[in-house]
Amino acid sequence: xxxxxxxxxxxxxxxxxxxxxxxxxxxxxxxxxxxxxxxxxxxxxxxxxxxxxxxxxxxxxxxxxxxxxxxxxxxxxxxxxxxxxxxxxxxxxxxxxxxxxxxxxxxxxxxxxxxxxxxxxxxxxxxxxxxxxxxxxxxxxxxxxxxxxxxxxxxxxxxxxxxxxxxxxxxxxxxxxxxxxxxxxxxxxxxxxxxxxxxxxxxxxxxxxxxxxxxxxxxxxxxxxxxxxxxxxxxxxxxxxxxxxxxxxxxxxxxxxxxxxxxxxxxxxxxxxxxxxxxxxxxxxxxxxxxxxxxxxxxxxxxxxxxxxxxxxxxxxxxxxxxxxxxxxxxxxxxxxxxxxxxxxxxxxxxxxxxxxxxxxxxxxxxxxxxxxxxxxxxxxxxxxxxxxxxxxxxxxxxxxxxxxxxxxxxxxxxxxxxxxxxxxxxxxxxxxxxxxxx
Numbered sequence: 419x420x421x422x423x424x425x426x427x428x429x430x431x432x433x434x435x436x437x438x439x440x441x442x443x444x445x446x447x448x449x450x451x452x453x454x455x456x457x458x459x460x461x462x463x464x465x466x467x468x469x470x471x472x473x474x475x476x477x478x479x480x481x482x483x484x485x486x487x488x489x490x491x492x493x494x495x496x497x498x499x500x501x502x503x504x505x506x507x508x509x510x511x512x513x514x515x516x517x518x519x520x521x522x523x524x525x526x527x528x529x530x531x532x533x534x535x536x537x538x539x540x541x542x543x544x545x546x547x548x549x550x551x552x553x554x555x556x557x558x559x560x561x562x563x564x565x566x567x568x569x570x571x572x573x574x575x576x577x578x579x580x581x582x583x584x585x586x587x588x589x590x591x592x593x594x595x596x597x598x599x600x601x602x603x604x605x606x607x608x609x610x611x612x613x614x615x616x617x618x619x620x621x622x623x624x625x626x627x628x629x630x631x632x633x634x635x636x637x638x639x640x641x642x643x644x645x646x647x648x649x650x651x652x653x654x655x656x657x658x659x660x661x662x663x664x665x666x667x668x669x670x671x672x673x674x675x676x677x678x679x680x681x682x683x684x685x686x687x688x689x690x691x692x693x694x695x696x697x698x699x700x701x702x703x704x705x706x707x708x709x710x711x712x713x714x715x716x717x718x719x720x721x722x723x724x725x726x727x728x729x730x731x732x733x734x735x736x737x738x739x740x741x742x743x744x745x746x747x748x749x750x751x752x753x754x755x756x757x758x759x760x761x762x763x764x765x766x767x768x769x770x771x772x773x774x775x776x777x778x779x780x781x782x783x784x785x786x787x788x789x790x791x792x793x794x795x796x797x798x799x800x801x802x803x804x805x806x807x808x809x810x811x812x813x814x815x816x817x818x819x820x821x822x823x824x825x826x827x828x829x830x831x832x833x834x835x836x837x838x839x840x841x842x843x844x845x846x847x848x849x850x851x852x853x854x855x856x857x
Contacts, residue, residue: 423552433622435614436539458522466809473802483538487545488790505537542791544563544794560778561719568713568717572709572712579599586598587599655781657845660846664841665800668773668838670805674747674828678831683703686823718771733842743768746762746765747831750828
């Protein structure tokens with residue numbers, strides 16, 4: 419590949435802006451899907467299995483999209499942008515349809531399609547930075563993505579609450595219906611998602627490859643594709659193997675929070691039952707808590723960039739982040755005043771900032787440049803595998819071992835974060851010092 423010229427800050431903003439929309443849609447899903455399931459009749463014990471579609475989709479879609487995006491070249495849209503566009507269109511349609519779900523099976527099916535679509539548009543974005551930016555400048559590219567992720571998550575998580583403050587009712591039209599504030603938030607999210615990705619597609623051009631991509635060869639030999647997937651997994655770089663354990667426990671903790679935090683607060687702190695005004699107030703406050711940790715992550719991202727420039731190892735920063743996140747989730751189990759949950763979310767936000775950037779900083783130099791998309795997809799296995807575990811095991815655990823207490827599942831997530839911090843010790847120290855500049 420020919421030498422890449424450094425990009426200006428506005429150009430980096432343009433190429434990263436699609437991530438704002440992707441995270442906007444993702445944030446709406448994370449903050450509201452458990453409540454939507456309960457509005458449609460699911461019990462707390464049913465919620466994890468209803469999330470199972472999301473990780474199964476990611477497990478299949480991410481390596482396939484990464485593999486083929488490495489081998490794609492369209493004369494108008496380029497290499498990664500075709501996937502951005504298709505995923506954004508499908509995800510926006512799902513966001514429009516989701517709040518109109520009339521049955522539990524419909525919402526679960528739409529979540530399946532939504533997650534597949536989000537993965538199609540999101541997975542190539544990490545490789546997009548490596549495609550367009552010289553190695554010494556990728557720090558700024560990943561940092562810009564992290565900032566836009568934080569901004570999109572803050573706005574989307576708090577949107578139903580903001581709409582309620584502006585006068586939109588948070589009451590359902592009838593029992594089993596989804597409140598108007600949630601419906602309107604999803605409609606807004608559909609527009610933000612599509613327009614943000616279109617902005618990046620229109621304002622950012624990709625470089626044509628020096629050689630013709632091998633897409634035709636891959637399509638003609640599907641067993642070659644399967645063989646490369648298996649070879650990639652079995653021959654993961656050493657740093658990637660060690661980081662996989664850290665990622666597994668990190669994301670297990672996150673999914674415990676995402677699946678159960680809203681219902682835990684609505685029931686345990688606000689004393690509501692699904693369908694009651696108190697329960698909806700609790701769900702909205704859970705969205706404010708999610709907006710808080712995302713806002714903290716947004717601010718901390720600036721600090722991480724400054725620390726990286728001063729040579730602070732990525733491993734050290736990530737360890738602090740994981741410890742803060744673990745403490746934040748564990749402390750939520752002892753809080754009975756809604757406003758004090760904000761303090762817990764500060765710790766989660768510090769951890770979330772490092773989770774979004776430090777694993778990629780530790781990993782980036784160990785990935786072959788020509789297989790950037792593929793290996794990013796394989797690395798994401800260790801995000802979706804813990805979600806599969808959470809979806810299949812958490813329900814029975816909460817129901818039979820934790821006495822149906824959703825807040826206990828959130829605290830299990832905190833303990834998982836602490837395990838991830840311990841596992842980080844096994845990641846070679848040299849890797850963190852070599853790759854800290856690729857935040």
